[in-house]
Amino acid sequence: MTPAANQAVNPPAKRLLVLIPAFNEEGAVAGVVAEVRSAVPGTPILVVDDCSRDATRSQAQGAGAQVLALPHHLGLGGCVQAGYRLAYELGYDYVIRVDGDGQHDPSDIPTVLAALEKGDCEMVIGSRFVDDNGTHTNVLRAAGILFFRAVLRPILGRPVRDPTSGYVGVNRRALELFSATFPLEYPEIEALVVLQRKRFRFVEVPCRFRPRRTGRSTITAVKSLYYMIHVLLGVFVNVLKFEGRKR
Amino acid sequence: MDRLFDVVAVFSVVLIVWVLSSVRRAHIRVEYSVSWLLAGAVLLILARWRTLDDWMAAALGISDSFIALAMIAGAAFLVVLYRLSLRISGLKDSSITLAQQVAILEFRLDALNQNKKL
Numbered sequence: 001m002t003p004a005a006n007q008a009v010n011p012p013a014k015r016l017l018v019l020i021p022a023f024n025e026e027g028a029v030a031g032v033v034a035e036v037r038s039a040v041p042g043t044p045i046l047v048v049d050d051c052s053r054d055a056t057r058s059q060a061q062g063a064g065a066q067v068l069a070l071p072h073h074l075g076l077g078g079c080v081q082a083g084y085r086l087a088y089e090l091g092y093d094y095v096i097r098v099d100g101d102g103q104h105d106p107s108d109i110p111t112v113l114a115a116l117e118k119g120d121c122e123m124v125i126g127s128r129f130v131d132d133n134g135t136h137t138n139v140l141r142a143a144g145i146l147f148f149r150a151v152l153r154p155i156l157g158r159p160v161r162d163p164t165s166g167y168v169g170v171n172r173r174a175l176e177l178f179s180a181t182f183p184l185e186y187p188e189i190e191a192l193v194v195l196q197r198k199r200f201r202f203v204e205v206p207c208r209f210r211p212r213r214t215g216r217s218t219i220t221a222v223k224s225l226y227y228m229i230h231v232l233l234g235v236f237v238n239v240l241k242f243e244g245r246k247r
Numbered sequence: 248m249d250r251l252f253d254v255v256a257v258f259s260v261v262l263i264v265w266v267l268s269s270v271r272r273a274h275i276r277v278e279y280s281v282s283w284l285l286a287g288a289v290l291l292i293l294a295r296w297r298t299l300d301d302w303m304a305a306a307l308g309i310s311d312s313f314i315a316l317a318m319i320a321g322a323a324f325l326v327v328l329y330r331l332s333l334r335i336s337g338l339k340d341s342s343i344t345l346a347q348q349v350a351i352l353e354f355r356l357d358a359l360n361q362n363k364k365l
Contacts, residue, residue, distance in 0.1 A: 048350075070350045074343055082347040086354060184343065 015093035016043050016113060019083040021076060022100030023050040026059050028212070029100045033063035036098060039106040040113075046086065047100065050079040056100070076166075077184035084170070088179040096169040104167040105208040112169040115205045122174040122200035123191075125160070126167030126207030140224055148189055151232065155239055156196050160204065163189050167207050174200055189231050193238040251313050252294045255320070259291035279334075282327045290320050 018036050022029050029047060036045050047060035051073040060067050068086055070079060080097060087095045094116050098104045108126055115124040129145075141164070148163045166188055170178065177198055183190035195202060266283045269275040293300060293316045300312035309315050 066354070068350050068354050071346050072342075074346055078343045078347065082350055085347055086351050089351065 015091065016040070017087045017090075017092040017095045018043055018045045018106075018109065019080070019087065019095050019097045020045065020047045020060070020065065020100045021050065021079040021083065021097065022047050022052065022056050022060065023073070023076075023079065024052045024054050024056060025100040026052070026054040026056045028102040029056050029065075030059040030063040032098060032100055032102050032106065033060055033065045035106040036109065037064060039109045046083055048079050048083040050074055050076075075185050077182055077187035080187060081178060081182040081184075084175055084182065085179045088172070088175045092175070093172050094169060095175055097166060099166050101212040103209055103212045105210060108167070108205075108207040111205050111207065112167070115203055116169045116171050119171075120201065121203045122171050122177075123195055123202040124169040125162060125165050125202055125204045126169075127162035127165055127204040128207070128209045129161040130204050130206040144224065144228065147228070148231070151235065152189070152192060155193060155235065160192060160202075162204060163192060165207075165209075167209070183234055186227055186231050186234075190234040190238055193235050197238060197241060252297070252300075252316070255316065256291055256294035259287045259294060262287040263291070279331070282330060286320075286323045286327050289323055293319060 018040065020029065020032060020036070025032075033045055033047065036043070045065040046068055047056075047065045048068045049057045049060065049070060051070050057067050057069055068082060070082060074082070083097075084095060094113060096109055096112050096116075098106055098109070104126065112124045112126055115121070145162065145164055149160060152160055152163055168188070168191075174195065177194065177200070178191070181194055183194065192202065263284060266275065266280050266287065270277060270280045293303075297312065300316050303319065304310065304312040304315035307315050307318070309318075
């Protein structure tokens with residue numbers, strides 16, 4: 001077994017896995033893997049290839065990551081959940097998700113990990129807005145973030161500054177939850193409500209975001225309305241499933 | 248107006264024949280054909296039994312019996328479509344779980360195979 005495969009199957013004592021969901025990211029994924037290796041040397045890296053039509057899988061493997069290859073396209077939520085399921089089965093304690101398009105700066109992984117290791121939350125969100133650092137987002141997305149901040153505030157019982165951030169770290173409790181229940185499309189916002197249903201806590205830490213290196217966002221202007229309706233419905237469906245009073 | 252009822256009756260017969268033909272060729276499973284066959288049969292009965300249409304129109308407070316027929320047919324097809332949406336949602340969930348489990352098993356198998364080679 002190669003050292004990387006051995007690390008993935010027999011996780012070391014610290015038990016952190018960096019999870020990179022990727023779909024048609026051949027131009028960026030190798031660079032992201034290299035940056036992650038540089039930021040957290042020796043940490044296993046798992047790229048979940050959502051049945052890309054390009055060379056994402058070979059690029060990731062060439063850069064030294066392990067690849068979980070999905071047999072057909074599941075969308076972001078299904079892709080991330082597959083990674084969470086594998087990480088949970090393999091016994092990892094922490095999983096930090098970094099997107100495969102290069103928007104998340106892997107040098108912030110230690111910040112996210114440090115917040116997880118404090119142990120006072122189940123999920124850490126890498127936020128663009130905590131320190132108002134490098135907010136690389138378009139007007140439409142910014143408006144969406146403002147809208148969902150307002151929607152989520154009463155549901156979560158506390159403010160969340162960057163509800164659409166995919167730069168997320170989870171501990172084993174959240175990993176167990178998300179392995180069983182995870183929103184399948186546009187998962188970030190609904191995942192917060194899923195977390196709240198179980199009375200789990202989250203914190204936000206400042207992280208740097210960059211413009212994506214290649215490709216295009218899955219949320220285009222045309223899809224924005226569908227996104228809003230879909231996520232709103234998902235949020236309220238999850239609210240209806242609440243299992244107790246929130247803290 | 249009679250022609251409209253005739254058109255609905257012909258449509259119902261075509262639907263029933265089409266579904267039966269699909270079942271025979273195994274293009275549709277029997278359990279999913281039942282809803283469509285029932286919907287087609289109800290439509291055919293309503294299209295041919297004018298007394299029933301008149302009674303339904305009176306019960307619904309509609310002056311035109313064909314509109315009553317259209318409403319009943321629309322409702323029947325909505326129920327069938329909703330049942331299919333439920334079924335598709337369930338199948339999608341199963342398909343996602345299956346795909347994830349296949350990927351995880353392949354990953355673990357690859358890791359084991361690499362271990363054996365070394």
